[in-house]
Amino acid sequence: MSDLTTEEKATLKTAVFGAVYLVSDADPGFFAMLRESFAASGVLAGATGLVKEVLTTGPLPRLPRGSAAEVEALVLPALAQSVAILREKAPAELDNYQAAVVAAVEQAAGASHGVNAREADALTKVKTAVGVVTDPTITSE
Template structure:
């Protein structure tokens, strides 16, 4: 089955996935934001299938806002919208997208020694909840 995504569909997927990594980076401990973003980005660009082709690039021209709350206002609904879109058009790719984002947030939490900080753990929970809301 061949899937054709519109430019808006592609932007939604990119904002959702790359925004999730940005949320994790914003929630990271001082000094570790770059490591969090790097680990999460590597996970996104390692994706395969349609999702991998879409996520090879971060979204261009997107303004995430000046606060974590403004970022979350864009990204969390985009995660839910991306899952709904893929569930309708390609359920296997919906599962691929969900797993890819979960691996990215797990990788993003990895630079922390031991368990992720409570802030990172809570952000990961919010991201997972948004993915599962579709």
């Protein structure tokens, strides 16, 4: 379906799963994280096109087991790199990818007791990294 390399697909997949993890990790508690992960997985299961191909093939991504800062240091650049990959190799899929990422993290954030300040911060970082700017003071490329 696509001419993406295995490494490029892994980058896209790591970015999506990592973005959901960042938002879920911002809401303390095991059950909150579980609810949020299920909410995001529902969105991702409904993905189409290249996004569905990327999310349903290959191994699950490995995220750092350290601090949120370590995960963020991997995931945010992976999101930006994913956008660049799609712009170059599958521009027709870019909007689909961005929409899937944003919908998944928004569902995760709202799944347990609303969106707290840490989740809102994570949402902003993810949306900015994927190129969906929500702050009018931030300009896109």
